[in-house]
Amino acid sequence: MASHSDLRSRLRRAMRQRRRALSPREQRLAAARLAKLVSRSRSFLRARHIAAYLANDGELDPAELVAMAWRLGKRVYLPVLRRDRSLRFALYRPGTILRRNPLGIPEPVNTRLLPPSRMDCVFMPLVAFDTQGNRLGMGGGFYDRTFAFLHRRHRWGRPLLIGLAHGCQQSPEVPAESWDVAMAAIATDRGFVATGQTTEQTRRIV
Numbered sequence: 790m791a792s793h794s795d796l797r798s799r800l801r802r803a804m805r806q807r808r809r810a811l812s813p814r815e816q817r818l819a820a821a822r823l824a825k826l827v828s829r830s831r832s833f834l835r836a837r838h839i840a841a842y843l844a845n846d847g848e849l850d851p852a853e854l855v856a857m858a859w860r861l862g863k864r865v866y867l868p869v870l871r872r873d874r875s876l877r878f879a880l881y882r883p884g885t886i887l888r889r890n891p892l893g894i895p896e897p898v899n900t901r902l903l904p905p906s907r908m909d910c911v912f913m914p915l916v917a918f919d920t921q922g923n924r925l926g927m928g929g930g931f932y933d934r935t936f937a938f939l940h941r942r943h944r945w946g947r948p949l950l951i952g953l954a955h956g957c958q959q960s961p962e963v964p965a966e967s968w969d970v971a972m973a974a975i976a977t978d979r980g981f982v983a984t985g986q987t988t989e990q991t992r993r994i995v
Contacts (some may be wrong), residue, residue: 804941808847819978824853836909876935877902908948922984923963
């Protein structure tokens with residue numbers, strides 16, 4: 790019988806292949822549909838401080854959504870990797886100078902870093918997800934480590950963690966670990982995916 794770790798590794802490989810198989814045209818159309826969908830959501834419209842990411846490895850690209858946020862006067866941030874392998878967030882705007890971190894991911898330089906608790910909404914990349922809000926990432930644990938403080942919260946608050954993914958990345962079940970931080974919602978190019986949150990909480994997001 791395959792171990793828990795093996796199941797996660799197999800799922801990660803399969804979903805990475807699935808999203809990388811999408812053509813450039815399919816990626817562009819998916820990104821446009823996502824931006825149109827999310828830009829109308831309560832979570833986006835009410836947020837002043839939004840964290841996003843630079844797409845890589847076939848991830849659903851939030852660049853158009855970021856551009857919409859800029860036009861609306863919102864502050865957008867990118868994750869910056871720290872030595873303890875957690876993340877802080879740096880302001881990202883047109884013309885921001887970027888350099889690659891040790892993992893080869895571009896990050897803003899020479900800018901103030903904010904803690905995760907300062908974000909209103911965090912749009913997170915992922916490899917696979919299920920309807921319970923479980924997220925499978927690339928395996929580094931950076932987002933789980935960063936938002937571990939949410940495990941101690943019993944009431945909904947900021948930041949809202951919203952995963953962004955192609956609809957084809959949905960899995961019937963993502964094997965979860967005790968340290969995994971569940972997402973409040975998942976937004977795909979096909980629509981929002983409910984994650985078992987209460988109706989009141991869902992209204993705050995969608």
